[in-house]
Structures are given as C-alpha cells and as structure tokens.
Amino acid sequence: MDIVVGVSGGIAAYKSVHLVRILVKAGHDVTVVPTEDALRFVGAPTWEAISRNPVTTSVHDDVAKVRHVALGQGADLVVVAPATANTLARMAAGIADNLLGTTLLAATAPVLVAPAMHAEMWAHPATQANVRTLVERGVHVIGPDDGELAGGDTGPGRMSEPEAVAEAALRLLAPQDLAGLRVAVSAGGTREPIDPVRYLGNRSSGRQGVALAVEAATRGAAVDLIAANLAGDVLALAARPRIRIRPVATAAELSAAMKEAAVTADAVIMAAAVADYRPAQAAPHKLTKEDGILDRIDLVENEDVLAALGAARRDGAGPDGQILVGFAAETSADPEARRERARRKRERKGADLLAVNLADAEHGFEKPDNAVELIGPDGEVVAEVAGSKRRVAAAVWDAVLSLRR
Numbered sequence: 360m361d362i363v364v365g366v367s368g369g370i371a372a373y374k375s376v377h378l379v380r381i382l383v384k385a386g387h388d389v390t391v392v393p394t395e396d397a398l399r400f401v402g403a404p405t406w407e408a409i410s411r412n413p414v415t416t417s418v419h420d421d422v423a424k425v426r427h428v429a430l431g432q433g434a435d436l437v438v439v440a441p442a443t444a445n446t447l448a449r450m451a452a453g454i455a456d457n458l459l460g461t462t463l464l465a466a467t468a469p470v471l472v473a474p475a476m477h478a479e480m481w482a483h484p485a486t487q488a489n490v491r492t493l494v495e496r497g498v499h500v501i502g503p504d505d506g507e508l509a510g511g512d513t514g515p516g517r518m519s520e521p522e523a524v525a526e527a528a529l530r531l532l533a534p535q536d537l538a539g540l541r542v543a544v545s546a547g548g549t550r551e552p553i554d555p556v557r558y559l560g561n562r563s564s565g566r567q568g569v570a571l572a573v574e575a576a577t578r579g580a581a582v583d584l585i586a587a588n589l590a591g592d593v594l595a596l597a598a599r600p601r602i603r604i605r606p607v608a609t610a611a612e613l614s615a616a617m618k619e620a621a622v623t624a625d626a627v628i629m630a631a632a633v634a635d636y637r638p639a640q641a642a643p644h645k646l647t648k649e650d651g652i653l654d655r656i657d658l659v660e661n662e663d664v665l666a667a668l669g670a671a672r673r674d675g676a677g678p679d680g681q682i683l684v685g686f687a688a689e690t691s692a693d694p695e696a697r698r699e700r701a702r703r704k705r706e707r708k709g710a711d712l713l714a715v716n717l718a719d720a721e722h723g724f725e726k727p728d729n730a731v732e733l734i735g736p737d738g739e740v741v742a743e744v745a746g747s748k749r750r751v752a753a754a755v756w757d758a759v760l761s762l763r764r
C-alpha cells in the first residue's frame with residue numbers, strides 16, 4: 360500500500376523515524392512529506408534513507424509529475440506524525456502552501472494524525488476546536504499521551520509511541536479482500552469515427568470505471584483497466600502500480616481488449632458506455648457540406664460486448680469461476696420500470712450482476728456522484744448505494760465477493 364507520512368516541526372519528529380521504519384518493514388511504500396520546520400529536527404537524508412523514497416517539502420519540486428496532488432491522490436493512507444498545533448490549525452483551515460497541505464487536500468484516503476505539543480498548546484481552545492473540526496471531517500486522531508514533554512514538563516501532549524501509531528494506521532488501511540484476484544474493468548465511452556475529425560460518442564467520463572479499478576487495486580486486486588477515451592485528469596487517478604491501463608477508442612477495440620483481459624480474469628466489470636452502432640464507413644478524409652452526405656450517416660450494429668463476455672465466461676460461483684457485472688444507465692424516473700428493464704437485461708446478457716444507474720441531472724454521466732441499484736442473479740436488488748463513485752465501486756466489489764463465496 361502507498362502510505363504518506365507527513366511530519367511537522369516538533370521534537371517528536373525523531374519518533375516518526377521509527378514509525379516510518381515499521382511501516383516500510385510491513386511492506387508498504389512510504390513517502391515522507393516533512394514541513395520545512397520538521398527538517399530542522401530531522402533532516403531529509405534520514406527520511407530518504409529510512410523510507411527509500413525521495414523527500415521534498417515544496418509544491419515546486421517535481422512539477423512534471425504534479426507531485427503536489429499526485430502524492431495525495433495515490434495514497435492509500437496519510438499519517439501526520441507528529442502533528443504540531445500549527446499543522447493541525449492549517450489542516451482545519453485547508454491551507455495548502457506547502458507539499459503536506461496540498462497532499463492532504465488531494466487525498467481521498469483515510470487520514471490519521473498524532474498530535475504532539477506542550478500541554479498548554481494542546482489544551483488551548485483554538486487547538487481543541489481545530490481537532491474537533493478535523494474529527495467532524497472524518498480525520499482519525501491518536502493521542503496525545505500523558506507523560507514527559509520536551510523541556511522537562513509533563514502533561515497531555517506527548518506523541519503516541521510509534522508502535523501504537525503504526526498499529527492505528529494499519530487498522531485504517533483497506534481490507535485486502537481482493538488480494539490474489541485478477542480483474543478487468545472497462546471505463547469511459549467509445550468513439551465511432553465518421554471521418555478523421557468527427558465521431559459518434561457518448562457522455563461517459565469514465566469516472567465510475569476508474570473508481571472501480573482504484574477500489575479493486577486498493578483492496579489488493581491486479582487490475583486491467585480498459586480505458587475508452589478518458590480525459591487526462593480522470594486517467595491520472597488510475598496511475599497505480601496494480602493497475603495496467605490499456606487505452607482504446609472504438610467499440611471494436613474495447614471488445615478485443617476486454618475479451619483478452621477476461622481470459623484470465625476472476626471478475627469482469629463492463630462500466631464503459633459502448634456505442635450500439637457505428638457508421639457503416641468511416642470516410643478517409645474530412646467530409647464537407649459539398650460532399651452532400653453529412654445529412655445522413657448509415658449505421659451498422661456493433662457487437663454486444665457484455666453479451667459476448669457473458670457467452671464466453673466461466674461459471675460464476677466458486678474460486679474458478681468468473682463473475683460478470685454490467686452497468687446500465689437508465690433515464691426513466693420510475694424505479695420499478697428501471698429494475699424490470701435491468702432484470703431482463705441481466706438475463707439476456709448472461710451477467711451475474713447488473714448495476715442500474717439513474718442518469719439524471721444530479722447523477723451519472725460526468726458527475727462525481729452516482730446512485731446505483733445492483734440486480735442479482737435471482738432478479739432481486741442485492742444492494743442499493745448512492746454517493747461518491749468510489750463508494751458505489753466499494754459496494755459493487757462487496758457484491759462480487761459475496762457472489763464468489
């Protein structure tokens with residue numbers, strides 16, 4: 360797992376050297392993001408040697424890799440230890456003028472803070488209010504412990520011991536319940552060329568498919584992501600060691616790539632929006648009004664990729680089978696009508712699960728949120744989930760796992 364350890368400027372920074380060591384020894388890829396002040400306590404060479412990763416503090420380092428957000432986006436967990444009163448205040452206010460600040464704002468993974476400061480600073484209403492704000496936002500807090508503080512004082516403010524911080528951190532990591540599985544996920548929308556500059560396409564951004572891929576990789580699966588025309592910022596979210604990305608453009612390319620990936624896949628999810636039809640002929644040159652043929656495009660039907668995967672799949676149940684999941688965007692506001700269409704579609708395509716999502720003004724295409732009902736093998740609704748596409752992805756993988764069992 361990818362863990363970011365933020366270190367701010369307190370004496371307890373030396374304790375985090377041991378924390379990083381524990382996390383690295385447990386097999387995690389740890390990147391340390393110190394504040395400038397933290398480097399006055401423990402220097403960059405120590406962090407680099409212990410974490411085996413480069414260490415920078417500024418948003419202006421490694422700009423080509425958009426490090427200021429990439430670190431947070433790619434993290435499975437962020438731990439801030441020690442968290443100074445200053446850094447807690449900056450977190451509560453969302454200040455982003457150093458690499459730790461931008462990383463924390465870009466992170467969607469769980470965040471754990473281990474405060475460390477003098478007892479008076481900890482007890483101050485400002486610090487207490489900041490911690491309350493962070494907790495309300497879902498940040499986890501460990502400590503501080505009561506005990507000996509820098510300068511001979513005692514009281515609550517001492518950073519929890521590295522072993523305890525590591526244990527709390529590892530508890531927050533996603534379960535590795537998909538470890539050992541290979542999965543194939545399609546994302547995005549296909550484009551069927553009319554001529555070299557025009558195409559028939561759809562509004563799918565690929566965010567739901569990417570969320571499915573990222574969730575699977577986070578939970579330990581090896582993922583083939585068949586990516587149909589994803590924008591750079593969406594594709595960047597999938598840049599993880601366990602995700603192999605295969606870009607495709609047309610329905611035919613997507614079909615070929617999915618079939619190839621499906622051969623070895625334990626689960627296959629078709630989240631891409633595939634064109635049902637394509638122009639019978641793609642003109643080799645840009646068509647103009649003078650050509651007189653732009654007012655009419657002859658179409659031919661594309662292969663039904665989900666049905667083809669359904670026909671070729673291994674039986675769903677058990678460890679040797681393959682679970683197949685389809686997605687269907689529906690615009691009907693009547694939930695029972697949506698369910699009924701989804702039941703028929705699931706059967707027709709030979710899928711185990713069909714995720715029906717309502718594509719309206721708030722949900723579905725190009726939106727961060729989705730609302731999905733999962734129709735199971737007996738036509739029943741096995742799960743209903745609304746919220747972020749990542750949350751929907753988690754529910755889909757939970758349903759896949761319970762079918763495998």
Ligand SMILES: Cc1cc2nc3c(=O)[nH]c(=O)nc-3n(C[C@H](O)[C@H](O)[C@H](O)COP(=O)(O)O)c2cc1C
Pocket residue numbers: 366367368369370371394395396397442443444445446475476477480509
């Ligand atoms: C010797 C020394 C020890 C310090 N220890 C702490 C500490 O344990 N906790 C804290 O909140 N601030 C402590 N400070 C103050 C912080 O270093 C200061 O607030 C700094 O601006 C924090 O910056 P940062 O949060 O960006 O790392 C200490 C300062 C010095 C000089």
